[in-house]
Amino acid sequence: MRCHPPSPELRELVDRLLDGGGLDRIESARLETLITDDPQALDYYLSMTTQAAQLARVLAGRHQAKQTTARPFIRRLQPLATIFFSDYPLLKAAAMLVLLTCGIGIGWLLFSADDKIVVATTSTSLDEADAERKPPAATITGLLGVEWEDTDAGWSLDRRHPERLRMRSGLAELTFASGVRVTLEGPADFTVTSDLSATLDAGKLVAYVPPSGQGFSIDYAGGRVVDLGTEFAMSTGLNRTTKVGVYDGLVELHRPDKPILRVSTDEAIELSSDHGLNAASVPFDRQRFVRSIPSRDFAWELRDLGPQEFVFDVSHLVWKAGNYRAIFKWMLGRDGVQIRDVTLSRDGVPVAMVAQTGSTGALDNVENNLFELPLSRDQARRGLWEIRCTLEPLDRTGASFDPSMPVESIGMMLFEEGLVANATAGDFAGTWSYRHEGRNFQRTFHPDGAITLRIDGEISRGPLGTRRWAVEQGILRIPIPDSRNPSQMLYEEHVLRDHDTLIFVSNPYGNAKREP
């Protein structure tokens, strides 16, 4: 370690640390940049921190010169604790706590005459214990049309807390433990390095940074973006350029051997690797970036008799080949609805269509309301993607209400892909919570096929508790006897939007969330 003089800024920051004042996130980010970009700065930092730790020990009289010859055994009952517990009262307390907690049965304990203790216990691996306690730096909280670079498996549980995401296409939303939310658009190569930092090797992203995430940084080829505000977009990898634009707030661009650039609201900067990361102001094309995972739910409403055609723009949801599903769900109103002519088209040309007529409404009116729309790799190109369909109120003959009343039916079309088509029983097993009409509901799908329903914490004695559930082709089905015709079975159906979101296909309830 050589004795290079520090820059005034480095000296100031290190002094403030060593004076006991601490650094806030912005100052920390600055110090981090200095010591990671410049080996001499790191040398300085280490020489000063080592000196501080050694001063504390030397000045407190806790340092003894190292024995030059090996000492013989001290005495049999004066081992480890005798020596370092006197330096570390907390350690002694911790040892005692362990003994009190674990009991003598799992370890052994020796007391010397002067109340020194030695403890040895069987213990779990430190790594295992740490891993159990360790909260993930980031969690995938949304996926849309993702094709992974390294596997065709799609969504899987072990990807929920990823270190690295390599996507060919689609959108992934990551929520960091610091509260930062990143929406990543494929193709992309993104690595989570901590709850406040990541690396973008290729791809596009938008980062929303709440106050708890101030100082959040993203490394890119040759530099670093540090967020000082609330929301920014960046892209990198294409044509060896990196673009950074700010929706709101302020970010800093760090480049080696160049002054820091500050970019504020509505500004955008382009850095070219071919030109030594020189910066150029460019227009900020806000529409180029996806700021959040778009909704999959589309509302529809019928107020008239006769058929009506509906068109839903799903362009933002079609990113790749896959088994897409259109689910028509009734939510409110006296009328059931027939569904037919469901077509998925690109730029006005039908690409996938289903020769199926279904219906939705109250449970006894629900039949074939899930439409399969497979899309091959050849067909999956960007364009204007639309779901077209015809909806018509069901015949009112035999209805329990006055047939002269106006037509009323309100519902949603859910456009799904992924787990909706290939979920297994294991994906459904667990407890799911939802609210309906002001009450809390919990459905537990037990692995043995049993079902428990709790309403506001109390186990319901309704028919669901006696039924069994099963999964076929990604759909969980629960047979329930029709109360008006007990010999006939009705089916409650559920599908999964993702690992944590359960959709009621046949009931007018909002989506349920998985209980941890």
Add this chain to the structure above:
Amino acid sequence: MWQVSGYGKVGVVESEQFNNQSKSEEHPAEISERFKALMPALESYAFSILADYHAACDVVQETLFLVWQKRPDLIGEDLRAYCFRTVWFKCLAQQRDHGREPVVYFSHKAMQRISHAAEDVAEQHEQRMHALETCLKSLEPKELDLLKLRYESQHTLKAIAGKSERKASRLRKSLSRLRLRLRHCIETTLASQKQ
């Protein structure tokens, strides 16, 4: 030999200084002696990563306690390397869990970088300690008193200013100059020892 992300070198370094391998016949007192010798280096290492002396001491305490607990499983292991590795994990946990308000917010990547470089420094910890003791002898009593207030008692600058009725800004400058002088003295001493 360990391959641990963020912690590479100490896990594979063979150091003669601490007679690394834990032996089956080793008496607990011998191990405790080795722990005692390791403590200052571990504290410095942890302090470089966390920049918080109390947190660093806590981490070292927990580490030694855990390593002591696992002692029967560590026969044949490189104890020194194991201790450093454990400190690294404990530092990560300390930063992650925020048991106390952190004094600095380093990213995981920066902590890794510091950790790697701190391993090199730790290898000459004893020499640096001796050099520091020598250099301290060259200070004025007043200067030594100031250092004691800050480092022996671990008072913050604000608290020292309040106690000594001196301006915090002047104390800050004095401490900063003292640190630089000591650094220069230590590095010069180490360089002269190498020649």
